[in-house]
Amino acid sequence: MDWVSWVVLAVAVLVIIFVVFALIQRRRRSGGIVVNRKGRRGR
Amino acid sequence: MRAGEIAGRPVVTLDTAEDIAEVKDVVFSHDHGYLVGFTLNKRGWLSGPMKETLDWSGVRALGPDAVMVASGDALAARDAESGATGDAEDVVGGRVITDSGRELGVVTDLVVEVDEQARVVGYEIGGATVEEGPGGDRRYIPLPETFAVSSSALIVPASVTGFIRDDLSGFGSAVDEFRAQLEQTS
Known part of the structure; x- marks a missing residue:
């Protein structure tokens, strides 16, 4: 492979890593409304 | 809110x-x-x-x-009380069924009343069983004063159907009227 192919490959790998990281972070950040079985009454 | x-x-x-x-x-x-x-x-x-x-x-x-x-x-x-621990369950998606066996819909959100404490006073429901109305396909049902929030099926008194609202305006009075009616019947 010539150096252009290596650069294209490297950029493609970086883009894939970034997209996977962003998707994982998005999933980790997504919240919701939850009930805690150990929750106590108010203040 | x-x-x-x-x-x-x-x-x-x-x-x-x-x-x-x-x-x-x-x-x-x-x-x-x-x-x-x-x-x-x-x-x-x-x-x-x-x-x-x-x-x-x-x-x-x-x-x-x-x-x-x-x-x-x-x-x-993070502690076991304020943090969502391993015992935490998502409320959204639970089915709401009356004690007479009629499914009203699935929970899409909780209606919270905030003063000194913040407390759930009703459920926003949606789903296939909720018909499209002027306020969209969402309905608001008041909850009794004593109930347990659960991620599984929620059983509500059949009389709640008379207090279901299309939007949040006037929902506070629907909650009060529903609870007053429950007190009278109990």
Whole structure:
């Protein structure tokens, strides 16, 4: 492979890593409304 | 206010006006549906969840655009009460069924009344069993004063069908009337 192919490959790998990281972070950040079985009454 | 609207709100300190976190989960107690606290995300799109949580006792104000706390000290290490632990269950998606066996819909959000404490007073429901109306395909059902919030099927008295509302305006009076009726019949 010539150096252009290596650069294209490297950029493609970086883009894939970034997209996977962003998707994982998005999933980790997504919240919701939850009930805690150990929750106590108010203040 | 709807509990789902609180998620994503910034947590701002009163002493330094700093934006220190963002609400991730809104955590309610299983018994009586009191809001006990929040799990948090770090600020910034690519940053992850925080180890600290915010207990309701540390909240100075729950406004339409931000959750106000006195200082950064209000955030505490995650505990079993205010933090969503392994026992935490997602409420959204649970089926709402009357005691006469009629399915009213599935829970899409919780309606919260905020004063000294924040407490669940009703459910927003949607789903295939909810017909399209002037206010869309969402309905609001009041809840009895004593109930357990659950992620599984929620059984409500059949008489609640007379108090279902299309929108949140006037929902407070529907809650009061429904609870007064329950008291009279009990």
